[in-house]
Amino acid sequence: MDSEASLRNERKRGSGVKVVYDILRDEILDLELPPGSPIDEVQLSERFGMSRTPIREALVRLAGEGLIDTLPNRSTMVSQIDFLNMHSYFDALVLMYRVTTQLAARYHRPEDLEGVRALQADFADAVEAQDALAMISTNAALHLAIAEAGRNPYFTGLFSRLLNEGRRLLRLYYQSYNDRLPRRFVEEHDEIIAAIETRDTELAERLAREHAEQIVAQIQKLLMRGDRLDVSL
Amino acid sequence: MDSEASLRNERKRGSGVKVVYDILRDEILDLELPPGSPIDEVQLSERFGMSRTPIREALVRLAGEGLIDTLPNRSTMVSQIDFLNMHSYFDALVLMYRVTTQLAARYHRPEDLEGVRALQADFADAVEAQDALAMISTNAALHLAIAEAGRNPYFTGLFSRLLNEGRRLLRLYYQSYNDRLPRRFVEEHDEIIAAIETRDTELAERLAREHAEQIVAQIQKLLMRGDRLDVSL
DNA sequence: TGCATAATTCTTGTCGACAAAATATATACA
DNA sequence: TGTATATATTTTGTCGACAAGAATTATGCA
Structure with a gap:
C-alpha cells in the first residue's frame, strides 16, 4: 500500500x-x-x-x-453518473463526433493520419482480442487523435471530456460488450479515415454521425437491458 | 487597497x-x-x-x-488571447449559438422565456444607451439563459466559456463598437425568441446561425481594422 | 425508552514556516 | 570590458499545526 x-x-x-x-x-x-x-x-x-x-x-x-x-x-x-439526463450526453457526444471528424477532413496534415492509423490498428487488435476495456480506451484515443487533426481546441476539449465520461459509463457494462457488433466499428473507422484522407468533409461528417449513432444505440441497448452493475443512481 | x-x-x-x-x-x-x-x-x-x-x-x-x-x-x-487561431474560436462559437438555440426551441419550458425576455430587455437598454460594456455582458447573459433553457449542460458549459473568452476579446475593441449595427441585434434577438417560443427548431437554428455569423463578421471587421489596444500578441 | 441537548471526535479550511528552483545580483578572471 | 562563476534574493511547492464546522457519540430528562 x-x-x-x-x-x-x-x-x-x-x-x-x-x-x-x-x-x-x-x-x-x-x-x-x-x-x-x-x-x-x-x-x-x-x-x-x-x-x-x-x-x-x-x-x-x-x-x-x-x-x-x-x-x-x-x-x-x-461524482455520480447521471442516468436521468443521458440524452444530453448522447446529443453532445454525437455532435462532437461529427464536428471533429469534419474538421479533421478539412484541416488535417498528412502526418496526422499516421498516428490515427496506428491507433486504429490498436483498436482492431483490441476488438480481435475481445478485450472490451482496451476497446474502450483505444476507441477514445483514436477519435481524440482525429479530433486533434481537426485543430480546434475547444471541440477537442469537450470531446475529450465526453469520451472520458463514456469510458466511465461503458466500464459499467463491459461484461456485456463482447458480442459481434464491435467488428463493424473497425470497418466504420476505416471508412471514416479514408474520407478524412480524401478531404471529403461532407462524407466524413455523415460517416461520423452514423458511427456515433451506432455507438449511442449500442450503449442505450445496454442501458435498457438493466443488467448493469449494482451502482446507485 | x-x-x-x-x-x-x-x-x-x-x-x-x-x-x-x-x-x-x-x-x-x-x-x-x-x-x-x-x-x-x-x-x-x-x-x-x-x-x-x-x-x-x-x-x-x-x-x-x-x-x-x-x-x-x-x-x-x-493567458494570452490567441489571435492566430481565432477561426477555431469562431467555429466553436457559431456552432454553440446554433445548437443551444435549437435545443432551447425543443426543450424550453414557458417560464424559461420570462427570464430570457427580461435579459433581452436589458440588452435593448444597453444598446439604446450605447453602453458597449453592458451590451457585451447582457448579450452573453441572454444567450446563456437561452442555452440553459435547452438543458444540455455540456453545451452550456462550453458556450459559457466561449462567451467569456468573447467578453475578454470584445473588451479590447469596445470603443469602436458603438456604431448603428447593434440595433439589428435587438431585432434578431426578438426573432430568435419568437422562434423558440413556437418551438420551431429549424427556424431557431437558422436564425441563431445568421445571428452568430453577423456577430462574428462584426468582430472580424474590428480585428481587421487593426485599431486595437496596445496588447502584446 | 424516546428525544433533545451537550460533549467528543473527525474532517476541512487556513495559516505560518521552510526548503528547493529559479532569478537576479555580485564577484572573479581573462 | 565582457563573460563566467559564485552568491544572494525572490518565488514556488510542500509541510505540520491549528481552529472552525460538521458528524458522532454520550448524557440528561420526560
Whole structure:
C-alpha cells in the first residue's frame, strides 16, 4: 500500500499534484473508485506520502472537470453518473463526433493520419482480442487523435471530456460488450479515415454521425437491458 | 487597497477561494488584468488578507479554465488571447449559438422565456444607451439563459466559456463598437425568441446561425481594422 | 425508552514556516 | 570590458499545526 508513499523522497518538486491527479483520475474513470466513493484527504495524503496541500490541489482540478463533487465544509465524493439526463450526453457526444471528424477532413496534415492509423490498428487488435476495456480506451484515443487533426481546441476539449465520461459509463457494462457488433466499428473507422484522407468533409461528417449513432444505440441497448452493475443512481 | 483585506475576520470559513476566484476571474475578463500580467501569489495574499493556500486553490481553478497559464516552478500569468487561431474560436462559437438555440426551441419550458425576455430587455437598454460594456455582458447573459433553457449542460458549459473568452476579446475593441449595427441585434434577438417560443427548431437554428455569423463578421471587421489596444500578441 | 441537548471526535479550511528552483545580483578572471 | 562563476534574493511547492464546522457519540430528562 505504500508503494506510492515510498516515492516520497525520490519525487521531483512540483510533480506531486500531477501524480495524484493522474492516478485518481484513472481510478475514477476505471471505476476503481465508483461513483459516490468518499474521498478522504488524510487517507490520500498517507497513501501518497505527501501532505494534504498537494492532494487538495489535485482534488480542485478533478472537481473542475466534474469528476468529483465537493460539498463545502463537508465530504467530497466521486461524482455520480447521471442516468436521468443521458440524452444530453448522447446529443453532445454525437455532435462532437461529427464536428471533429469534419474538421479533421478539412484541416488535417498528412502526418496526422499516421498516428490515427496506428491507433486504429490498436483498436482492431483490441476488438480481435475481445478485450472490451482496451476497446474502450483505444476507441477514445483514436477519435481524440482525429479530433486533434481537426485543430480546434475547444471541440477537442469537450470531446475529450465526453469520451472520458463514456469510458466511465461503458466500464459499467463491459461484461456485456463482447458480442459481434464491435467488428463493424473497425470497418466504420476505416471508412471514416479514408474520407478524412480524401478531404471529403461532407462524407466524413455523415460517416461520423452514423458511427456515433451506432455507438449511442449500442450503449442505450445496454442501458435498457438493466443488467448493469449494482451502482446507485 | 485593503478594502478586500479588511474582510479578513468577517469572512466565512470556506468562502475564501470563491471570493478570490470570482474577483480575479472578473478582473481577467474585464482586462483589468490584461493578458500577460504576472500573477504574484504573495501580493494577492496580502491584498486579500489571507494566506497563500486559498489563493493557490483559486489559481488552480483559473488555470483549469485556461484563464491563466502556470509554468511549473516558475511564474504564472494571465493567458494570452490567441489571435492566430481565432477561426477555431469562431467555429466553436457559431456552432454553440446554433445548437443551444435549437435545443432551447425543443426543450424550453414557458417560464424559461420570462427570464430570457427580461435579459433581452436589458440588452435593448444597453444598446439604446450605447453602453458597449453592458451590451457585451447582457448579450452573453441572454444567450446563456437561452442555452440553459435547452438543458444540455455540456453545451452550456462550453458556450459559457466561449462567451467569456468573447467578453475578454470584445473588451479590447469596445470603443469602436458603438456604431448603428447593434440595433439589428435587438431585432434578431426578438426573432430568435419568437422562434423558440413556437418551438420551431429549424427556424431557431437558422436564425441563431445568421445571428452568430453577423456577430462574428462584426468582430472580424474590428480585428481587421487593426485599431486595437496596445496588447502584446 | 424516546428525544433533545451537550460533549467528543473527525474532517476541512487556513495559516505560518521552510526548503528547493529559479532569478537576479555580485564577484572573479581573462 | 565582457563573460563566467559564485552568491544572494525572490518565488514556488510542500509541510505540520491549528481552529472552525460538521458528524458522532454520550448524557440528561420526560
